[in-house]
Amino acid sequence: MISSRLIRYADLVPCRNAFVDSRTPGSDRKENFTLIGPGVAENPNQHVHIAEPHGFNIGGARQPPRCLNSQHSHDTAEVFVVHKGRWRMIFGVNADEGGVEMEEGDVISIPIHMFRGFENVGEETGFLFAVLGGDNAGKVTWSPRVFDLATEYGLVLLEGGRLVDTTLGETVLAGAKRQLPPSTAEIAQLATPPQDKLAGCVLKPRQFAVNPGSPLAREGVEEAAIITPAATNDGFAPGPIAGWWPHGFNLRCLRLESGASVPAHVRDEEEVIFVHRGVLQVTTPEGEVIMGPGDTFTTPKGMPRAFRASSSNGVAAYVVRGGDSPAMPSFVS
Structure with missing residues (x-):
């Protein structure tokens, strides 16, 4: 049925604990979506609307005002289209290396191997349509601060990208290895490009x-x-x-x-x-x-x-x- 290839916005099934930062204050109200492809969610219970491989992944993020997605890095392309709301993309491992504000219709392609986060800075619930490169978009590299807060709120990230929620009674199985925060040397490899170079990665519809x-x-x-x-x-x-x-x-x-x-x-x-x-x-x-x-x-x-x-x-x-x-x-x- 051709209708099975249509994903209606009203029928989107969110995951509210898709990633290790989902209990971090300010990030605990976000909704993540995997529309097409396996996505990069760390929670194995993330709903996938259409699993068919496309060579890229389609996802989405819906966040109320002042809701934050914590600093992280990707191994493949990450592109956002602002469908609803006003957003600020934030750069740097400590969220202190600049950023850009985006409005409805704007597009950004964030380079691989750099830390980024994003916050809904508008006054209404916002939605980002996302495209990730590859059928396997790789694992997410989180900033060290995210790991500290995750431990405080009962979340454990294992090597390979699987999330364990100890507040639900889940346990870390024998032999499983916890994902360690990136080292100083690894963080240095994920440096933020110069602002003038990043300026060419975001477009308004008139451009x-x-x-x-x-x-x-x-x-x-x-x-x-x-x-x-x-x-x-x-x-x-x-x-x-x-x-x-x-x-x-x-x-x-x-x-x-x-x-x-x-x-x-x-x-x-x-x-x-x-x-x-x-x-x-x-x-x-x-x-x-x-x-x-x-x-x-x-x-x-x-x-x-x-x-x-x-x-x-x-x-x-x-x-x-x-x-x-x-x-x-x-x-x-």
Whole structure:
């Protein structure tokens, strides 16, 4: 059923103790989501909406005002799209090496091997749509302060990334090894790049690179590049975010005016669509899907799909395509 590939925002199943910092004061109200792929949650009970490997992972974070995600580092790309709220991304192992504030629609790709955290600094519950590189996004490296607080609140992180919650009666099995905090030498390898270099890793919608030569472009439809690691076979130049670290996917913004459409076409790579604004109608041979704000849909490779904006305010959708160089789509007569 094609409907099984649709994840509605209203149906998201959160995990409130996905990571070792989930009891840290200020971080204890966050909700983590694994939408597509295994994700990087340390709690084995994290709900996975669609487990099918895509070559990348799709996740999400929902946090009330003043809720913090503690300082950590990733081994693969981590990209955030701000769907709701106002957020501050915070850099450095001790959260004291600068940062950037982001609003709805903004995108950031945070380089690998550096400490980052993020806080909802707005006045409403916020939601971040997240893309992580690779089917196996690796384990999270937490700052030493997180380990200290985790022990105080009954959480133990084991080597390999499994979380043990002693307040629920869970025990550390014989032979299991606790994950140690990173050493001074390891922290030095995760240094924050200069601020002027990091400035090129965050974009506002007006900075997206609209490509008039996109094969999807037509009256009332534009496709804009956000993350393009290399020149692609479907006519996109590298940038605006290319990165000096691997991504393994492209991120685009597809905008349609009310009533505008893209005819049926087939793609050779994985494609995940996240609707930020408006109502998007996706038509496939197996049926039709109506997507609203916050909904996520993954179309099977090789299956024709057509798009239409059926809302009066048009549509803005973020599209993740697998690989550094997506192929030219084939339009169906």
